[in-house]
């Protein structure tokens with residue numbers, strides 16, 4: 001296991017995720033932040049999603065990757081063309097017919113010629129106005145989450161977009177599978193893994209985490225990657241569910257149980273505090 005240095009990094013401008021994201025880590029932030037070593041080379045987040053921890057820490061040098069190309073495009077546009085994005089966002093209205101019209105754009109051949117800014121603007125609009133901020137596409141990669149009911153959803157948050165732009169201005173942003181991190185990362189770097197969680201129960205209809213393509217084999221591959229990084233003196237922190245599979249896979253590392261309020265099954269109203277785990281390969 002690797003030794004961790006003990007001072008805390010501080011962010012300069014407050015920034016929060018610019019999208020709502022399933023599995024977003026804002027609730028668990030205090031538990032994560034207190035485990036982050038303050039002194040490290042480069043920060044890596046290979047399942048960046050909404051990037052809650054990244055925006056909180058705002059490390060000087062960061063490499064953010066995700067397998068979702070639409071999300072990665074949005075990050076790159078906020079880093080490189082935030083002014084254009086803000087102008088484009090001004091046209092959107094929260095209205096059901098407009099929502100379905102814009103949602104349907106990726107079903108037309110014309111969509112190929114849309115600019116990266118137009119695509120990013122559409123992504124933010126759909127994320128803020130669709131049901132639960134759900135990112136869902138069909139087998140052809142076409143967005144298909146339904147319209148959501150909100151009172152005055154904030155589609156354009158200029159201040160936060162600029163804060164995110166500021167946090168991202170030196171970051172490397174790429175579309176990549178999590179495994180690609182092993183080629184870049186060096187001793188003394190720090191990586192935070194927040195993969196799709198392993199299901200707590202494998203009974204009933206839930207026979208494997210194939211939604212998002214993250215099945216048991218991938219949980220094994222991620223653990224093997226953690227072993228490789230540990231051998232190379234890279235510090236890692238990983239969050240996951242407290243499923244028996246996860247406790248078993250990471251038994252050789254530090255496993256802490258932490259609590260967040262989440263929907264514990266699909267029945268409305270069934271919410272409660274359920275344990276999740278934070279795994280580290282260093283003492284903090």
Ligand SMILES: C[S@@+](CC[C@H](N)C(=O)[O-])C[C@H]1O[C@@H](n2cnc3c(N)ncnc32)[C@H](O)[C@@H]1O
Nearest residue numbers: 021023024025047049050051052067177178194
């Ligand atoms: C639990 S979310 C991350 C949430 C994030 N930490 C936050 O605060 O919003 C998991 C992310 O992993 C991405 N993902 C799924 N499979 C992946 C893979 N094989 N490689 C890289 N990213 C993947 C998804 O696109 C999703 O954005």
